[in-house]
Amino acid sequence: MARDLPIIETKQAPLIPFAGRVDFDEKLAAHNMSLRAAAIETLQVNVGKLCNQACKHCHVDASPTRTEIMTREVAKQVIAAVHRFSIPTLDITGGAPELNPSFRFLVTEARAAGAHVMVRHNLTVMFEPEQADLPEFFRTHEVEVISSLPYFLERETDAQRGRGVFEKSIEALRRLNRVGYGMKESGLILNLVYNPVGAFLPPAQSSIEADFKRELSNRYGIAFNNLYTITNIPIKRFLDYLRRSGNEERYMHKLIEAFNPQTIEGLMCRTLLSVDWQGRLFDCDFNQMIELGVSRELPQSIADFDPALFAGRRISTGAHCFGCTAGAGSSCGGAVAAIS
């Protein structure tokens, strides 16, 4: 049960009206399910909260004023784990991870260790000082690029990510295309992420992907590989928005009503372990942001990590987990089930 898990104090008031009424683990139990991990395939490293943007839906509360970023010492511990345990995939996120001085070290070393590297790249960081060569850097290291573009129109994108972001994002996508990203047979993968611009669920992934492909190609001549639909999770800045706009109850009700047991098997927390900027371990990036740690009996730091101890672990959950199990489900790789 969630109440037995190590909930660490957070400044933000919890989802009290809903957590008390509908417990996520009880919902699973009602479907004769529980949430346990499989083998770890991905180490998702959040290198810090520093970002050149301050998006309204950001579950990290990232912004240009944040100072919490991973040190080289912790980055070395991450690389040591990738080496020692032959971690198949290193997924680097932030903030804007490129702004961390250890970012290129992490990419280069993880690739040297044979890992597939994914970077959650916000596109506009390419226009920050000393970042102009990012497309070439990504290409050199065959990084898989995953970039947020909440909609193919300026109004919606700027409403979520800030004024001027759409225009810069389009230019960044063109630059990525120019070095081969998203182009057929280049082998360079450029995936986009759709987030709803507000308090509603994403559309069917295949349907909106077709729209994005058609509109981005027709309007801007841009190509990409796949579109991932990701649900906004009711924590941090998005929860603040829900509360300010009077949408918290309605949104939580929507998530709980849309609970889909078919999403459980494909949830990212089952095959991923999340590492924060201090090297602490979490079941996912969302748990990391609300300081909901991995089970107490497990190692808490990347320095003590051993995948054998984490396979089969019980995942720490909370009311926010309804965000990943609503409708078609949501993960870092988009939808995980058919919409029921």
Added chain:
Amino acid sequence: MSYYKEEDLSRFAEISKHRPDLFEKFMAWYQACQEDGALSRREKALIGLAVAHALQCPYCIDAYAQSCLESGSNMEQMTEAIHMASALRGGAALIHGLQAHNSVDKVSM
């Protein structure tokens, strides 16, 4: 005070209270209508939004505005659908002007 309350939308199933069999039949039909078919869910949601405006049903407008967003429509598309409904309502009113013309013609020299 308004007769319409937002929270009543989620109480729709209470209509089943006195004739659950009829409500069950209605819901089966209603839900089948929403599925992808020759028309996509998105097209159906836009039709729903247009009809909701023609009917001027606040529950339906709320429900179908959300359905449109959650099937990937944007405000330009939704606004065009609303204009279609409005144009039809306007046109339907205007063409009845011929009834007035006919009526006047009948008694005029």
